[in-house]
Every structure is written in C-alpha cells, then in structure tokens.
Amino acid sequence: MLSRFQRFRIQLGAVLWFTLLLVGLLGLAVVGIWPWWMIGLVIAAGLLLGSLSYLLRWLSRRGSPDFSPSRTFLTHASGGVLAAIGLAALPIYYMAHWVSSGPTSLPLATLSNGKKTVVFQGMQHVGSEDFYKAVVFDLEKALTEGYTLFYEGVQPVPGRPDLAQWFNETLRGTKKDLSAGYRQLADSCGLTFQLTYFAPLLADKALHPSRHITADVTYLDMKNEYDRLLKEDPSFARAIAARASKSADGEDPIVSILVATSKATRDQKRLVAILCRGVLGLSVAGIVGEKDDPMEKIILHFRNRALARFVAQSPAEKIYITYGAAHFPGFLKDLQALDPAMKVDSLRWVRPMSLPNEPQAPVGYPVTR
Numbered sequence: 001m002l003s004r005f006q007r008f009r010i011q012l013g014a015v016l017w018f019t020l021l022l023v024g025l026l027g028l029a030v031v032g033i034w035p036w037w038m039i040g041l042v043i044a045a046g047l048l049l050g051s052l053s054y055l056l057r058w059l060s061r062r063g064s065p066d067f068s069p070s071r072t073f074l075t076h077a078s079g080g081v082l083a084a085i086g087l088a089a090l091p092i093y094y095m096a097h098w099v100s101s102g103p104t105s106l107p108l109a110t111l112s113n114g115k116k117t118v119v120f121q122g123m124q125h126v127g128s129e130d131f132y133k134a135v136v137f138d139l140e141k142a143l144t145e146g147y148t149l150f151y152e153g154v155q156p157v158p159g160r161p162d163l164a165q166w167f168n169e170t171l172r173g174t175k176k177d178l179s180a181g182y183r184q185l186a187d188s189c190g191l192t193f194q195l196t197y198f199a200p201l202l203a204d205k206a207l208h209p210s211r212h213i214t215a216d217v218t219y220l221d222m223k224n225e226y227d228r229l230l231k232e233d234p235s236f237a238r239a240i241a242a243r244a245s246k247s248a249d250g251e252d253p254i255v256s257i258l259v260a261t262s263k264a265t266r267d268q269k270r271l272v273a274i275l276c277r278g279v280l281g282l283s284v285a286g287i288v289g290e291k292d293d294p295m296e297k298i299i300l301h302f303r304n305r306a307l308a309r310f311v312a313q314s315p316a317e318k319i320y321i322t323y324g325a326a327h328f329p330g331f332l333k334d335l336q337a338l339d340p341a342m343k344v345d346s347l348r349w350v351r352p353m354s355l356p357n358e359p360q361a362p363v364g365y366p367v368t369r
Contacts, residue, residue, distance in 0.1 A: 020079050023086030030089035033267045042088045043081055050080025092271055095278025096355060105349035106325040111332070113341035117318050118311055120332075122325030123152070125194055126186040126280070127352035132197035134350075139320060143204055143211065148316035150215040150307075152323040154222065163219035171222065171295050173243075189280060190273035190356050215310035215321070217303055225302045239294035273356045281353065301330055308334035 031042055054076035061067040106122035119142070121135060139149060157163055179195065186193040205212040229236040304327055311319060312335065323331070336342050 017079075020082040020086075024082030026093075027082075027085035027087070027089035030092045030271065031085050033265070033271055035268070042084050045088075046081030046084030047077055048080070049084055050077035053080060091278075092274055095281075096274050098278045098281050099274065099353055099355055105351050107328045108348045108350050109328065109332075109344055110346045111335070111342050112345050113339055113343070115317065116311075116342075118335075118342070119147070119320045120328055121320070121322045122328050122350070123194060123322050124325060124352040125182045126189060126191045127194065128354050129192045129197075130354070131350065131352045132192055132194055135322065136197050136200055139201060139322070140204075142318075142320040145318070147318040147320040148211050148213060148314065149201070150213050150310065150314075150319055150321040150323075152327075153214050153216050154303075155214060155216060155218040157218050157220045160220065163223060166223060167219050170226070171299055185276075185280075188272075189276035190269070191277070191353065213310070213314075215307050217306045221306070222298050222302065225298050229297060233297075236294050236297060239292075243294070270356045277353050277355075300326060303327065304330035305334050307331050308338055311335055312338040 031039060034042075051073075054073045057072055057076065058067075058069065061072075062069075106124060107120065108122065109120045111118040111120065121138065123135070124131075142149065154167065179193070183193045185191075201212070230240065231237075307321070307323065307327065308331055311321070332344070
C-alpha cells in the first residue's frame with residue numbers, strides 16, 4: 001500500500017511530465033522549422049540542463065538501493081530537452097500574441113472646437129498592406145467630404161542637400177536614406193512601406209494642391225532648433241556629448257539579423273516576420289528602444305508644436321492629418337494650448353499589423369473607457 005506522500009509524488013510527477021510534453025510539442029511546432037544547426041543548439045542546451053538536474057539528483061540519491069543512474073539520466077535529459085524546446089519557442093509565441101493582442105494600436109481621433117473639425121490618423125512607417133489600403137480609402141473619402149489633408153514629411157531646403165545628410169547622421173545616427181531604411185525594414189518583416197500606397201492621392205494633389213498640405217518643418221528649421229538647444233539647454237548638450245562616442249552609421253540590429261535570413265525557407269521567413277513584427281510593436285509601444293532620447297526634443301516635440309500651429313492657423317474648417325502615432329499626445333497638448341476650445345470628440349484604435357498570412361482586423365474599434 002502506497003503512502004499518501006508516495007501517491008502525491010506520483011501525481012506530481014505525472015502532472016510535471018504532462019506539462020513538459022505539452023510544452024515540448026508546442027515548442028516543436030516552432031523549433032522544428034528552424035535550421036538544423038539551431039535545433040542542435042537547443043538540444044545541446046536541453047541536455048546540459050538535464051545533466052545539471054541529474055547531477056543534483058545523483059548527489060542526493062546516489063546511496064539509495066533503488067537509484068538507477070542510467071534510467072535517471074535518461075529521464076532528466078529527456079525533460080531537459082523538452083523544456084529547452086519550449087523555452088526556445090516562447091519568444092515567438094510571445095511576439096505572435098503581442099502582434100495579435102498587444103497594445104500596438106494607433107490612434108484615430110476626431111477633435112473639434114465647434115467650428116473646426118480635425119481628424120488625426122496615427123501612422124506607422126511600416127505595416128500590413130490592408131492597414132494602408134484602409135487609410136488611403138479613408139483619405140479619399142475625406143476629400144469628397146471637403147477635408148484638407150495634412151501630411152507628415154520633413155521638407156528639404158533648395159540648394160542645401162547637406163541638411164538632409166546632417167539630419168540622417170546627427171538626428172537619426174545613420175548615413176542611410178530614411179525611406180530606404182524603412183523599405184528595407186518592411187521587406188525584412190514581410191510588411192509594407194507606407195508611401196507605397198499613397199500614389200492614388202497624387203492625381204488629386206496635382207489637380208487640387210491646396211487640399212494637400214505637408215504640415216511639417218524643414219531640415220533647416222530642425223538644425224536651427226538643434227543649435228538653439230545646444231546653447232540654451234544644458235541637459236540636451238550633455239546628452240549629445242554622451243552620444244558623441246557612438247558610431248554614426250550603426251546598423252539596425254533587427255535588419256542585420258533579417259538580412260542574414262535571406263536564404264531561409266518560407267516557414268522560417270514567417271517565423272522571422274513574426275519576431276520582427278513583435279519587436280517593432282514593442283518599439284512602437286516604447287517598451288524596447290532607447291529611453292529619454294534627447295533627439296525627441298527635435299524630432300518629436302519641436303515638430304508637434306509646428307503641427308499644432310499649422311492646424312490652428314489653417315483657414316480650413318475640416319482637416320485630416322496622417323502623422324506618426326507618437327506625435328499625437330504632444331500635438332493634442334500643444335493644439336489645446338493654442339486653442340483651449342479644441343476637444344476630443346471620439347477616439348478609436350487602429351491595428352497597423354497582423355500576423356503573416358492573417359486577415360487584417362477591422363480598421364477601428366471604439367476605445368473602452
């Protein structure tokens with residue numbers, strides 16, 4: 001007759017093995033797609049984990065008459081491999097969950113002061129194809145309803161190509177063209193670069209240029225603000241000095257990894273796309289990436305104030321803005337500082353990405369308050 005403690009141990013062991021088998025099978029669905037050398041590393045890590053577990057077991061039971069070294073090692077090694085496979089696949093499952101359910105949504109807000117209506121569609125530079133198709137559809141509909149469209153886009157200065165180079169190297173920390181960098185990221189993640197889908201609006205812009213406004217600053221404006229902050233803002237000057245030792249042409253680590261997978265299989269590329277979209281979503285949500293970036297004072301806050309002035313001074317009674325989502329909170333604050341009567345009438349959220357080969361979610365859904 002087994003004691004209560006022995007029955008408990010047997011039941012606990014059964015639950016543990018069921019869990020390990022479930023975790024291992026779920027992990028195998030992901031790890032089994034990886035290249036063989038990566039699978040080998042996971043198995044080696046699992047054997048190491050199992051060996052360490054076996055060592056602890058051996059130290060505590062080596063004198064027991066019912067202790068079987070070979071059987072115990074096989075048990076621990078098998079458990080270690082199953083655990084390693086599950087742990088190796090966990091980041092992919094987490095990123096897939098984040099893309100599908102995480103707070104990577106963009107604001108679609110309608111503002112009004114009773115006389116002027118402003119719609120702010122938050123944007124992401126790379127996203128799913130259906131997202132951009134939906135945005136362009138909304139913009140074309142807004143044109144038929146008499147809206148003036150405001151776009152994001154730092155403007156060049158004629159005769160000063162050096163300013164664009166200064167912008168890339170000083171503010172962005174790279175010599176690469178901004179659009180080229182986004183296109184490379186989009187291709188690597190299996191996504192779309194936003195400018196690809198704005199071509200249908202060019203025909204209307206040619207006919208009605210006054211309805212299409214680039215509501216942004218110039219590279220010279222940004223350089224002047226940069227120089228002003230260096231002189232007048234000691235914290236900004238210290239932060240810039242601290243960045244001076246960093247490379248001016250650092251490669252985006254996401255892009256570096258993805259370029260290395262150019263010869264991957266279709267299923268492997270899908271996993272890479274999930275991982276890439278997850279990291280991108282975490283970055284948009286501010287969970288990963290540089291914190292307290294001093295350049296935000298120029299790239300974000302300075303341009304927020306400029307956009308608020310564009311809106312406040314515009315004679316248009318209906319304005320539809322497409323701008324980076326990160327600009328919305330600051331823009332709203334700056335606009336209300338210029339026009340306290342401007343209030344948020346409605347707020348919805350748009351999901352800019354979906355999992356590979358997954359239909360895009362509806363464009364917007366009401367925010368829960």
